[in-house]
Every structure is written in structure tokens, then in C-alpha cells.
Amino acid sequence: MTIFVALVIVGSAMELYVNRAGQAGPQATPAQQVAARFGGVLQEWIAAAVGTGLSVCDVPSAVHGTTIVVKSQPIQVAIDCTGIRATWIFWAGVLGFPCAWRSKVLGLLLGLFGVALLNLLRIALLGIVAGYWPMSFETWHTICMQGFLVVFVAPLWIAWMLWVVRSDAPVGDADRHVGQRAAATAVP
Template structure:
């Protein structure tokens, strides 16, 4: 087996990095803009609204429901009475929280999915990270909505201090995701290095 020179190894590494960055950019644009486009198709009054898709394939509303209903359960668990419709969470004698598209965390999910799919590793590890990461974002989003309902219900005068909860949530989630990705990348890079080392020794 011929040895790979340092220069060749560096060139291969550079190609992998470039491929990763290009794939990350393309996938993120496809996922993020695709979700925005689908939201327009499924929202009455949207530029590309399609009644058939809205009635039969409205995953945007499905995600809203999947966030609103558990958030209502959590709010009630803390002793507050809350009701909801398709896009609002209302705590009686407390706040009215409107769950818009920007509340769903699809932008963060799009980045996570693009990064994990672009990163060169096994499909098993890719799928595992996708499931754990998206489930984590979803759980944190439920906690955010429920937390706002409970906080504003208990301290109604504090509402004005939380106008930037979307930005705070995004920063918090991105920090958590970056930590998760760092651990995941380190684990997979170490495993790949060990595999290559074992393969190299097995051929000598």
C-alpha cells in the first residue's frame, strides 16, 4: 500500500471542507426557504396559497398543534387555566400568546438538518443526530411557550421586558445545538480516525 503524501492528504481535506460548506449552504437554503414557501402555500392570504395543500398537507399547522397542546398541558400543570385555538394560547387572567411561523423553530431545525446531512459520516450517526437535535429543539420550544404563559400569568407587569423572547430563544437554542454538534463531530471524527488507523494496520 503506497503512502499518501502530506500535500495530497491536505488537498483531500480541503476538498472535503469545501464540499461540506457548499452542501451546508445549499441544503440550508432549500430547507429554510422551502419551509417559508410552504407556509405561504398553506396560509390563507399567503402569496402562493393553495386550498388543497392547506387542507391535506398542512404540516405547518400540524407543528403548531404539536407545540400548543403540550404547552397548554404544562401551563395547566402549574395551576393556571388556559385555552387555545389553532394559533393562540390564552392564559385566563394572563397573556394571549400568538404562535406564528417564527415561533416554530423551523429556521433552527433547517440549519441543524443542513449541517448534519452535509457532514461526512455514516447514515446511522446522521439519522441519530437529526432525531435527537430536532426533538431537542421541539422540546425547548414547548418549554418556551409554556414558560412565557406561566411567567406572564404570574407577573403580568413583566410582559414588556420579554419583547425579544424569539431572539433569546434562538440564541439559546443555537448555543445548545453548537455544543451538541461539537460533541457529535468530535465523536465521529475520532471514530473515523480509529477506523482508518485500524484499516491501515490491517494492511501491513
């Protein structure tokens, strides 16, 4: 639990640093410039990926930097929209869970790609709402989609955890318990 809390704090601090670095302007330190560049590239990549996904689904959209335009309704992909926080929380849960390092590495990869895909889906859904139901965009953005990553990332972590518990169990131990149950229920 201590590792989980520590990693959530570190991840939140890093996200805050990246967010503030983007606002620092010309007086930014070299580290802030790198963080701001990373945040900007990530935002642009997310906007491009969502725009491509919407186009594939025949939703008329265009991308300009970090802005996605759906039927003349612009959506700005801010640093808070990148899923960094959800990824850090997922990673903290993985690193704080007692299991083999191989399972942790697989969990980190699952978190990276799983949360990214869920986040792209979340932003694409917001794009569709903005384009087709612009009057309800703020409700969807501030109420419905704030919990979207929590609702879907938590089961992703639980699925990983259950996989770890099943795959990290010693094979001989499981066989012994099955054998004991079979012997106990055998009819003489």
C-alpha cells in the same frame, strides 16, 4: 460548508412557502393548501402541548386552536413560533458535517426532538411571562426569547458533533496513540 448553506436556503424557502401558504386563502394551489394545513396542524399541536405542560405545572391555562390563554392573557402560536427554522439550521449542520450516515440519522432525530422540546419550553416560558408579568411580555418575546433557540440549539449541535467525533474514530487508531504515549513515558 456548501451543503450547510444550501440546506439553510432550502429550509428558509420552505418555511416562507408554508408561511405564505397560510395567507393565500381560497386561491391557494394544492401544494400551498397542504403546506398551510401542515403549518396549522403543527401550530395547534404546539399550543396543545404547551397548554398541557403549563397545566401539569399548575399554571392556569387554556388552549383554543393556536392560542394559549394564561390568566386571561392570550398568546398566538404563529408559524414563526414552530421552531422550523431552528430545526432546519440544526439539520443543515448535521448533514454538512463529514461523518457516517448512521451518525447523521441520529443527529437528524436529535435535532427534530431536541429542538421541538426546547421550542416547547421557550413558548411555555413566554406563557408564564404573559400570565404573570404581562407588561414585560413584549420585551421577553422580542429580545430574550429570539435568542433562546440559538443559545440552546448551538450547544445541542456541538454536543452531537463531539459525540460523532468520539464515536466515529477508529478504535484501533485511538488504541495505537494511547500505546505510543504509554511507551514514550515508560521508565526504563
